Amino acid sequence: MMSNGKVVYMDNNATTRIAPEVLEAMQPYLTEYYGNPSSMHTFGGQVGRAVETARAQVAELLGAEPSEIIFTSCGTESDSTAILSALQTYPDKRHVIKTKVEHPAVKNLCENLDKLTGQQHRITRLGVAADGTLNLDSYKAALADDTAVVSAMWANNETGVLFPVEEMAAMAKERGILFHSDAVQAVGKVPINMKKNQIDFLSLSGHKLHAPKGIGVLYVRKKTPFVTFLHGGHQEKGRRGGTENVASIVGLGKACELAGKMMAEENTRVRALRDKLEHGLLSSIPKAILNGHAELRLPNTSNISFEYVEGEAILLHMNRHNICASSGSACTSGSLEPSHVLRAMGVPFTAAHGSIRFSLSIYNTEEEVDFVLAKMPEIIANLRAMSPFWQG
Amino acid sequence: MWEYTDKVQEHFINPKNVGELDKPSGTGEVGSLACGDALKLTIQVDELGIITDAKFKTFGCASAIASSSVLTEIIKGMSIEDAAKLTNQQIADALGGLPKEKMHCSVMGREALEAAIADYRGVILPMAQGNVVCECFGVTDLEIIRAIRESNLRSVEDITNFTKAGGGCGKCEDKLREILQQTVQAMATEKASQPKTQRLTTLQKIKKIEDVIEREILPTLKKDGGGIELIDVDGDIVTVSLRGACSRCQSSLTTLKDYVEKKLREQVAETLIVEEAR
Ligand SMILES: Cc1ncc(COP(=O)(O)O)c(C=O)c1O
Numbered sequence: 001m002m003s004n005g006k007v008v009y010m011d012n013n014a015t016t017r018i019a020p021e022v023l024e025a026m027q028p029y030l031t032e033y034y035g036n037p038s039s040m041h042t043f044g045g046q047v048g049r050a051v052e053t054a055r056a057q058v059a060e061l062l063g064a065e066p067s068e069i070i071f072t073s074c075g076t077e078s079d080s081t082a083i084l085s086a087l088q089t090y091p092d093k094r095h096v097i098k099t100k101v102e103h104p105a106v107k108n109l110c111e112n113l114d115k116l117t118g119q120q121h122r123i124t125r126l127g128v129a130a131d132g133t134l135n136l137d138s139y140k141a142a143l144a145d146d147t148a149v150v151s152a153m154w155a156n157n158e159t160g161v162l163f164p165v166e167e168m169a170a171m172a173k174e175r176g177i178l179f180h181s182d183a184v185q186a187v188g189k190v191p192i193n194m195k196k197n198q199i200d201f202l203s204l205s206g207h208k209l210h211a212p213k214g215i216g217v218l219y220v221r222k223k224t225p226f227v228t229f230l231h232g233g234h235q236e237k238g239r240r241g242g243t244e245n246v247a248s249i250v251g252l253g254k255a256c257e258l259a260g261k262m263m264a265e266e267n268t269r270v271r272a273l274r275d276k277l278e279h280g281l282l283s284s285i286p287k288a289i290l291n292g293h294a295e296l297r298l299p300n301t302s303n304i305s306f307e308y309v310e311g312e313a314i315l316l317h318m319n320r321h322n323i324c325a326s327s328g329s330a331c332t333s334g335s336l337e338p339s340h341v342l343r344a345m346g347v348p349f350t351a352a353h354g355s356i357r358f359s360l361s362i363y364n365t366e367e368e369v370d371f372v373l374a375k376m377p378e379i380i381a382n383l384r385a386m387s388p389f390w391q392g
Numbered sequence: 393m394w395e396y397t398d399k400v401q402e403h404f405i406n407p408k409n410v411g412e413l414d415k416p417s418g419t420g421e422v423g424s425l426a427c428g429d430a431l432k433l434t435i436q437v438d439e440l441g442i443i444t445d446a447k448f449k450t451f452g453c454a455s456a457i458a459s460s461s462v463l464t465e466i467i468k469g470m471s472i473e474d475a476a477k478l479t480n481q482q483i484a485d486a487l488g489g490l491p492k493e494k495m496h497c498s499v500m501g502r503e504a505l506e507a508a509i510a511d512y513r514g515v516i517l518p519m520a521q522g523n524v525v526c527e528c529f530g531v532t533d534l535e536i537i538r539a540i541r542e543s544n545l546r547s548v549e550d551i552t553n554f555t556k557a558g559g560g561c562g563k564c565e566d567k568l569r570e571i572l573q574q575t576v577q578a579m580a581t582e583k584a585s586q587p588k589t590q591r592l593t594t595l596q597k598i599k600k601i602e603d604v605i606e607r608e609i610l611p612t613l614k615k616d617g618g619g620i621e622l623i624d625v626d627g628d629i630v631t632v633s634l635r636g637a638c639s640r641c642q643s644s645l646t647t648l649k650d651y652v653e654k655k656l657r658e659q660v661a662e663t664l665i666v667e668e669a670r
């Protein structure tokens with residue numbers, strides 16, 4: 001444990017802490033200002049204005065118009081809404097393109113489209129290279145006349161690898177195909193400017209950028225046709241029913257404002273911490289391998305495989321030192337196979353079961369990185385001493 | 393996060409008997425890197441057929457390491473005959489239970505032990521001679537049938553939890569379902585052809601239940617500072633109330649099902665179901 005007794009939280013791609021400024025902004029809307037934004041009275045109306053301020057804050061971070069921002073309940077809802085909207089817009093087109101490394105929010109929706117809609121779909125699952133990057137030639141070849149929508153993530157949650165989604169969107173646009181990007185991991189970590197690209201739908205989730213869990217956004221480009229997913233009241237201009245989660249919306253707005261200010265720090269200080277951690281681990285521990293492209297990557301994520309040991313065992317030993325991270329091993333996923341992302345990259349089994357994802361945030365310190373660097377070699381060495389495959 | 397018992401944590405953090413014996417009498421190796429867990433067990437057997445030493449090396453998660461560690465503790469000092477009868481449930485029990493998705497770790501322990509004993513005896517295990525049904529995890533039909541029979545598995549999901557078969561691409565699921573059906577059917581026919589135990593009247597049944605509780609169950613629970621009271625018997629449903637330490641104990645459900653129900657089924661009627669009074 002760190003001398004200050006605090007947890008060393010390096011699992012920010014799973015979720016993040018709420019920024020104190022965010023909590024402070026939210027508080028009044030959980031107490032005094034409890035009105036319904038749709039109400040006629042001033043008491044509710046002022047709450048409605050807070051929602052609009054938040055909308056403007058989100059739009060600002062994305063380089064979008066406020067009217068292009070729809071608040072949803074989470075990243076998963078945003079993903080579902082976008083893809084199902086596109087399919088309803090083009091009832092005659094039944095082809096969907098996605099990558100093999102999408103988050104379950106996209107993956108499992110696409111796997112269940114036939115059951116869900118009662119229609120047959122053709123799904124193209126784009127493979128990735130060993131470093132997790134996407135090949136644009138195979139993407140181009142997959143675009144077809146009956147393609148309704150492409151869904152490709154901006155950044156991968158497990159490896160942090162970035163996809164050239166802006167280029168891909170332009171290629172889709174040429175063929176009249178709608179383009180969705182799950183940017184849940186990218187927002188706040190890399191600059192995004194929707195004025196400079198042709199992406200139709202973009203998903204983000206509050207809890208990945210220091211806002212609460214259970215709030216998300218779907219960006220829908222102004223002229224892009226849109227079909228409502230959650231029918232109900234006239235909230236969000238009839239595009240998403242349900243009384244607004246006001247406090248969380250306000251929090252997300254504030255978080256986006258902060259993210260804009262912190263973007264530079266994320267790409268300098270946080271990146272430097274990540275690099276220090278990564279280089280330290282790779283140099284002090286034999287048979288440690290970086291998963292994913294070293295440069296084309298989020299500044300906060302490092303996914304490293306420690307060969308011949310198993311991820312859950314590593315995590316539980318880290319946990320004893322109060323260090324939090326994730327693993328792509330089978331045992332941690334609740335399934336019996338290692339993560340679909342690492343498998344799509346062709347990471348060998350010797351390494352896939354022993355992968356650990358470290359994901360940092362602006363709240364991490366150099367002291368914490370040093371602490372992790374001091375603990376990891378022994379954890380790995382002890383487990384390897386126990387492994388029948390380790391010839392140390 | 394998995395809910396591991398203190399015992400699992402203990403054996404995971406401070407595993408016993410890690411390593412490899414120099415000149416083992418028997419070696420058992422099961423699992424593979426691809427499967428995500430593997431165990432190499434070496435045993436020393438003396439001229440009287442007693443296992444005098446055992447060491448393990450395991451690649452795998454916390455419950456795989458804990459299962460291996462506790463296995464070596466259990467078998468040290470055991471005769472080969474007794475060790476050959478060890479079940480995976482006994483390994484799981486020694487750990488105070490395992491999450492059901494992790495039962496395959498205890499199965500791996502038993503398989504390694506069997507392989508080590510077979511190596512010591514110089515025989516080839518029948519299990520390895522079956523046909524591979526699940527290619528992802530290299531599980532044979534014989535292993536699956538055995539798991540169904542021994543642990544009374546009733547669904548494909550159960551089979552996956554105990555043997556891993558079906559936990560990968562899912563291609564073998566139909567085959568698993570078929571094996572399950574056939575095995576369950578075979579078990580039912582075997583049971584039907586067994587001589588029927590005499591049917592008990594309700595009064596006889598209650599008396600017998602009371603008797604077993606008084607004679608066997610209560611004294612055992614009392615040793616741990618617990619107690620038990622019979623509340624009601626309705627058909628095959630036996631309602632009891634756990635007292636003292638048992639009622640507060642986290643593993644009271646395990647006590648109820650694995651101990652009380654098992655005893656009553658053995659000694660009164662196979663069909664009894666024990667429930668706790670609310
Ligand atoms: C890439 C990606 N997409 C979607 C989601 C889902 O977001 P949410 O948890 O808000 O539904 C996550 C987070 O788990 C993610 O990492």
Ligand code: FES
Binds near residue numbers: 525
């Ligand atoms: S063959 Fe059984 S899960 Fe793939």
